[in-house]
Amino acid sequence: MSPEVSTWLARDPDPGTREELQQLVDANCQSELAERFSSRLAFGTAGLRGIVGAGPNRMNRLVIQETALGLGKYLLQENTQSASKGVVIGYDGRPDSRQFAHDAASMLASLGIRVYLTEKEAPTPVVAFGVRHLNAAAGVVVTASHNPPAYNGFKVYWGNGAQIIPPHDSGIAQQIDIAATDPLPVYAIGDAERAGLLVWLNDDFYMAYRKALNTSVLLSNHNEPEALSLAYTAMHGVGAELAELLLADAGFSKVYSVAAQREPDGRFPTVNFPNPEEPGAMDLVIAEADKHQAMLACANDPDADRFAVAVRTEEGAYQMLTGDQVGVLLGHYLLTHAVPTQNLVGTTIVSSTLLEKIAESVEASYFQTLTGFKWLTNVAMEKQTDDSQFLFAYEEALGYTVGNVVWDKDGLSALVAFAQLTAELIAKGKTVWDQLESIYREHGLYINAQRSIALQQGSPPIGDTLRATPPTQIAGRGIAITDDLKVSQRFHADGMVEPIDLPPSDVLIYHLDDGSRVVVRPSGTEPKLKCYYEVVEAMSHEDCFNHVQVRAEEAMNDLISKHQASLA
Known part of the structure; x- marks a missing residue:
């Protein structure tokens, strides 16, 4: 047995993962042991995420305890008031989440830090609000x-x-590495309570979030809510209770929850993959909507920070809106309803550029960030002024934030806002599809797509290859502008060079002379290239929408196939 494994077994507080590790040792599973101990689960800007199991390269009680100690020590180092200000902790419905949350609370309290711990599962946006x-x-x-x-x-x-x-991410990571070699404190939830360092967050806390959304001006458009019917699923997650309360508060009485997916269940028994974007994940909520002839089939993901929706068509079928379509609809709706000084909206570099065009048309302020909601909200805080308060941001991966009640993506407020948007359209005799078409007729038909390309292991970085021999055209379309985020510069075809106000990132963005766009983003963790495509098809009020849509789809297929062939 290696010293690393012996040390782990001696430190691990969980008999289950100790036994799992001992069985691997007894069975001489060298490759499995090597994989689990070759590195530590990396702490980054999204914190930690990984498979649950024994070893430093897995999620388990010991990794959680060491991570919490590292976080606590970093907080105390950064601000002497951190101990009294405290840390809010919540958790989802997965089997280990409650234990992990209690372990984190115990370790933070062992450092003298006050902990606010939810008594039950909590949607991620509720904790962010807290x-x-x-x-x-x-x-x-x-x-x-x-x-x-x-x-x-x-x-x-x-x-x-x-x-x-x-x-902060690297600062916390450094402290976690130190905590992983220090003796662990023997400290439990009961010790934290007795020391007066533990505050339980009960229903009053959840109701504070509920009240904050109910009093938000942006969620106060109660325009004939009784006319809208919708089906909803929490997808075995933690969103159902608050989603149903918030919809009822807003006057929506025809809400039909998918009973089989309503309660938290980290096994996710009715879906192969609990992500609303995955094929089949929305099947039950669409069936529920069809049963009641509802206009919308809505979903939150299991921690309720994302929102997805399928909308009934004229033919009676249900069609999923893309993340960009939801973002554009919400952005347009909010920009045309908010007070003039609340006009700052943003998206990420891989989301549709249509929101920028809408913002320009109403003289609103627009910003763009790197991929990830952490950038959208942190940048929004920096950019807002008294005359330009933050209003809305979204990313194409189903993340939306409406106003500043929560400074992260919030699938619950997005659900209410989209229901109110749809109810207002119904009151005007229009549908969501009518509204999308209206936006497209004003600004052009924007369609977006993503493709991933698997690369050979050990192949040279494709970004470097593209930089060494910059393309001048893609799929027969000339490249008007190239944004190279690795050097934070914009290169125009005529030779002009401008700085880009974004942090360095290994991303290339090609703006083509027909208004199309290609984003090339190498994966940082595997030999894969992610490509994002946008096609814009001009559209007049006389054009047949279906004909324009066919042209746009043909242009998109042509762009994707020729660009991917050029990278092969």
């Missing part, structure tokens, strides 16, 4: 969001209520 609501130093959610059942995670929020960004 950081600012309680004026805490940080927040933690034990969740693997929409990942498969084998996973769990440890997500960290800073005192501003947004996900951590550099330099």
Whole structure:
């Protein structure tokens, strides 16, 4: 037995993972042991996420305890008031989440840090809300969001209520490495209670979030809500109770929950993959909507920070909206309803650029960030002014934030906002599809797609290859502008060079002369290239929408096939 394995067995507080590890040792599973001990689960800007199991490269009680100690020591180092300000902790419905949350609370309290711990499962946006609501130093959610059942995670929020960004991620990681070699304190939840360091967050806490959303001006458009019917699923997650309460508060009485997916169950028995984007994941909620002839089939992912929706068509079928379509609809709706000084909206570099065009048309302020909601909200806080308050941001992967009640993506407020948007359209005799078409007729038909390309192991970085021999065209379309985020510069075809106000990232963005766009983003963790495509098809009020859509889809297929062939 290696010294690393022996040390782990001596430190691990969980008899289950000790036994799992001992069985691997007894069976001489060298490759499995090597994989589990070759590295430590990396702590990054989303915190930790990984498969549950024994060893430092897995999610388990020991990794959680060491991570919490590292976080606590970093907080105390950064701000002497962190101990009294405290840390908010919540957790999702996965089998280990409650234990992991209690372990994290115990370790933070052992350092003298006050802990606000939820008494039951909590949606991720509720915990993010709690950081600012309680004026805490940080927040933690034990969740693997929409990942498969084998996973769990440890997500960290800073005192501003947004996900951590550099330099805090690396600073916490350094302290975790130190904590992994120090003796672990023997400290339990009961010890924290007796020391007066543990505050239980009960229903009053959840109702504070509910009240904050109900009093938000952006969620106060009660325009004939009784006319809208919708089906809803929590996808075996933690969103159902608050989703149903918030919809009822807003006057929506025709809400039909999918009973089989309503209660938290980290095994996710009715879906192969609990992500609303995955094929089949929305089947039960669409069936529920069809049963009641409802207009919308809505879903939150298991920790309720994402929102997905399928909308009934004229033919009576249900069609999923893309993340970009939901973002554009919500952005347009909010920009045309908010007070003039609340006009700051944003998206990420891989999301549709249509929101920027809509913002320009109403003289609103727009910003763009790197991929990830942590950037959207942290940048929004920096950019907003008295005359330009933050209104809305989204990313194409079903993440939306409406106003500043929560400084992270919030699938619950997005659900209410989208229901109100749809109810207002119904009151005007229109549908969601009518509204999308209206937006497209004003600004052009924007369609977006993503493709991943597997690369040979050990092949040279494709970004470097593209930089060494820059392409001048893609799929027969000239490249007008190239954004190279690795050097934070924009290169125009005529030779002009401009700086880009984004952190360095290995991303290339090609703006083509017909308005199309290609984003090339190498994966940082595996030999894979992610490509994001956008096609814009001009559209007049006289054009047949279906004909324009066919042209756009043909252009997209042509762009994808020729670009991918050029990279082969």
